[in-house]
Every structure is written in C-alpha cells, then in structure tokens.
Amino acid sequence: MSDRGGFEAKLDRIDAIxxxxxxxxxxxxxxxxxxxxxxxxxxxxxxxxxSAQLQIDEAMSDAAQGGKQRAKTNELDDQIPF
Amino acid sequence: xxxFEESRPVLxxxxxxxxxxLRRWLERRPELQRIAIVGEISGWKPQPSGNxxxxxxxxxxxxxxxxxxxxxxxxPTVSDGVAVVATGTIGIWERSSEYQLRVVExxxxxxxAIAAKVEALRKRLQAEGLFDRARKREFARFPRRVALVSAxxxxxxxxxxxxxxxxxxxxxxxxxxxxxxxxxxxDIAEAIDRASxxxxxxxxxxxxxxxxxxxYPFNTEPVVRAIVRSRHPVVTAIGHTGDTHLADEVADxxxxxxxxxxxxxxxxxxxxxxxxxxxxxxxTRAIEGVVxxxxxxxxxxxxxxxxxxxxxxxxxxxxxxxxxxRLERQNPRHRLGERATRLTAAIVRLxxxxxxxxxxxxxxxxxxxxxxxxxxxxxxxxxxxxxVTHAGRALRxxxxxxxxxxxxxxxxHGRLAASVERVMPDE
Numbered sequence: 435m436s437d438r439g440g441f442e443a444k445l446d447r448i449d450a451i452x453x454x455x456x457x458x459x460x461x462x463x464x465x466x467x468x469x470x471x472x473x474x475x476x477x478x479x480x481x482x483x484x485s486a487q488l489q490i491d492e493a494m495s496d497a498a499q500g501g502k503q504r505a506k507t508n509e510l511d512d513q514i515p516f
Numbered sequence: 517x518x519x520f521e522e523s524r525p526v527l528x529x530x531x532x533x534x535x536x537x538l539r540r541w542l543e544r545r546p547e548l549q550r551i552a553i554v555g556e557i558s559g560w561k562p563q564p565s566g567n568x569x570x571x572x573x574x575x576x577x578x579x580x581x582x583x584x585x586x587x588x589x590x591x592p593t594v595s596d597g598v599a600v601v602a603t604g605t606i607g608i609w610e611r612s613s614e615y616q617l618r619v620v621e622x623x624x625x626x627x628x629a630i631a632a633k634v635e636a637l638r639k640r641l642q643a644e645g646l647f648d649r650a651r652k653r654e655f656a657r658f659p660r661r662v663a664l665v666s667a668x669x670x671x672x673x674x675x676x677x678x679x680x681x682x683x684x685x686x687x688x689x690x691x692x693x694x695x696x697x698x699x700x701x702x703d704i705a706e707a708i709d710r711a712s713x714x715x716x717x718x719x720x721x722x723x724x725x726x727x728x729x730x731x732y733p734f735n736t737e738p739v740v741r742a743i744v745r746s747r748h749p750v751v752t753a754i755g756h757t758g759d760t761h762l763a764d765e766v767a768d769x770x771x772x773x774x775x776x777x778x779x780x781x782x783x784x785x786x787x788x789x790x791x792x793x794x795x796x797x798x799x800t801r802a803i804e805g806v807v808x809x810x811x812x813x814x815x816x817x818x819x820x821x822x823x824x825x826x827x828x829x830x831x832x833x834x835x836x837x838x839x840x841x842r843l844e845r846q847n848p849r850h851r852l853g854e855r856a857t858r859l860t861a862a863i864v865r866l867x868x869x870x871x872x873x874x875x876x877x878x879x880x881x882x883x884x885x886x887x888x889x890x891x892x893x894x895x896x897x898x899x900x901x902x903x904v905t906h907a908g909r910a911l912r913x914x915x916x917x918x919x920x921x922x923x924x925x926x927x928x929h930g931r932l933a934a935s936v937e938r939v940m941p942d943e
Contacts, residue, residue: 441832442832445832445836445839448836448839448840448843452839452842452843452846455846456845456846462848462852462855465846465848465851466848468846469843469846469847469848472839472843472846473843476836476840476843479836480836483829483832483833483836486829487829490822490825490826490829494822
C-alpha cells in the first residue's frame, strides 16, 4: 500500500481545487484548467482504489491457502507413537 | 439284652415318661457316651449361631448330627459328600423323637493320620521361623517375566489367559510338573529349583482343585524347602479352596485361584496402561484444544484485518466521492451556461436596441423624404400647379404685378407667356 501516500496527496489536491472553484471568483479559463486537473486526479484515485482492493483480495486468499496447507501437516503429526 | 420282658403286662407310659426312660437307658451305656461313627456328610447346615446341623449317611441309614459352635470352630473343613469319622455322644431329642450324635470331633476318613503328620511338620517348620512375616519377599511391581510351575490343565490355562489379557507384555516360562501322586513332591521341588535358575521376577506355583490327599504334596517338607531356597519370590494358588497348605504358609504371597494370582501380577501393569491411555487422551484433547483456539484467534484476526482494511478503503472512497461531487458542481460548463445566458440576454437587448434605432432612423428618413418631396418644386407642377414668374421671380402674391404685365407660367411640361388681365388679391 505504498501508493497510499500518493493517494492521500491526490485527494488533498482535489480538495484544494474544489475549494478554489467554490470560492466563486475564478476566471473562466483558470476554472477550466482547474476543473480538468481535478477530474484527472479523481480518475487516478479511482484506479488506485481498485488496485488496492485487488491486492487486498489476493492477500486474503493467499493467507487462506497457506493456512489450509499448515492445517494438513498438523493432521499427520497426530499419530504420536507411544 | 432284652429291654422289656415279654411276660409282663403291656407297659403304659406317657410320651414324656417313655422318652425319659429311653434317655436314661442310653446314658447309662458307656460306649454311647463316646462313639465314633463313619459315614458321608450330607445336609451340612451351619447356623448363624455357629452351631452346625448335618447328617451322616451310608447306603442304608442316616444319622442326624449336631455340633456346638465351640466345637465346630476347631473342625477341619468338611462338606457334603466327604467321608468322615465323627466322634461324639449319642443323645435323645424328645421334641423330634430323634436320636442324634452330638459331634465333638470330626476328621476326613483316612486323613487323620496324614493330618497329624502335617501338623507335626508344620510346628517344626514354624519353630524354624519359616512362616514369619519378616521372611516374605516383596516382588517386583512391574514383573517382566514369571515362571509358572504347574501341571498342564485348566488352572494353568486360566492363569495364562488372565495374564495375557491384563498385561500382555509379561512373559511366562512354563515349567511343567506332576502335582499329585506318589513322589510328586520331589518333582515339584525340582521344578521350583529349575525356576530359580531362570531369569524371572517371580515363581507361580499352581494346583487346581482336588481332595486333601491329592493336595498332600504341597504339605510336604521337600516342597517347603524348595520354596525357601527359591532365588525368586514365590506365589502360590493351590486347591481353589480356602485351605492353607504348608506351601502357602511359607510362600511370599498366597491366592485362592490362578486367576487371582494372574490379576495380582498384572495389577500394576494394567493400572499403568490405563493411566497412560487416559494421559494420552488428555494430551490429545489438550493439543486439539490449543489448535482450535489458535485457529479461532487466527480467524478473528483475519476478520479484524479485513474489517480494518475495508473500513479504510471505504473512508477514502467516501472522501473521493464527496470531492468528485463538489468538483462536478464547479464544472465550468455551468458557468458557460451562465455566460451563454448573459450573452443571449445581451444579444436580445442588442437586437432590441437595433430595432428601435432602425425604426427611429427610418422614421427620420421618411420624414426627411417627405419634407424633401414637399420642397421639390416639381412636385406641385406634377399636381397641376404652375409656377408664375415675373422678371424671373416666382410670384407668390398677386399684388406683386399690375394688370398688363408680361408673366411666364412654368407648367410641369412646357411654359406659357401670358399677360395679366386682372389682379385679385386675397380679401
């Protein structure tokens, strides 16, 4: 999850953009520029979220697989010879 | 000897009188005061009081017997079917019209002499201290190997079966021997000596049930001595009865049956085996418990991990969504629309202005044109008016000329030369 640093930073930038636009006194061409930047950042954030979700899902299923394998070896140990 | 003289008249007595007489007569007979009767015991009935009722019988007759508890205590063990010599007094029991032997001594038939011999031997051995408790050896709690001195038969089988069942790991070295008959005591002693040479933890001396005579070898000195010199502890189970033999008294442990002996030997093993089994089960359950608890913790941790990560993701997603909404509200498109509206409004106003301006101008033009038209000299001419001139000057007033003057009349087309005939000024 190292992108998280980038992700939060992007969100913060979008926040700043929105605030500036909301203030009302931006010239039209600057507003257009800011708006474009904001939309672009938002798309990037969505991609990052999707990728993060995938990584988490993979990690969860990997862990489950590993757990199953370990459980199997424990069964073999059950026959303690006396 | 005749009891009653036939020539006498018939005696008449009451029952009690008769009984009394009979008793008195009997009691005067010395041989009946102490008589030994040989017979087989039947109906042996010990009472709670300790007194015993029984009968002695042979093939033709039966004799009721009675023993007081004080005498019964001293008796050897006898039971139904045993042939005995019972010594006692004959008495009359009026109440049941019976004669009975009140027994003070009893001995199995033929055994009397043997028993005496054995008793004498017993006293001698006891004096040597051979029966002392202090002599008794402990034997191993967990024997690995025992020697079984016995004849082949049910007793030996029972012993081996029980031992195998309860402690299968204990080995048995079977040393066969005669256990009854002439000279059997030598064989038994030799067998016990052989057992000493074996590497065993105990010697088990077994003999099944049988009569007193059958069991006699175990009351002999050779067998006792062999047990004494045995290198290993000796355990006996002889006869299945409660009778104690000299071999039993000198042995290190005594049991009533071969099965009991086997259970004793197996005892510790069986106990330990079951304890081990229980511990094994406890261990298994404990381990399983630990595994289960670990699995539960892992599952819980998994869940919490998932929850935490999902929560963070959704937080970020929320924030992103909100920002996207606010961003969208700031879409310049909206502002463009505003501008377009204003533009449109301006254009409309512009149009309006133009219209008015054009209209106004148009009006002015029309006005000017009409004015222009009105000042166009040719205009009136077209309408039939003439411009009359005198000396080149257009005349407006009639008084500007006198009669006879020469004037020119400009018409729309052509001119006229005319002279004034009359002047008519406006009134």
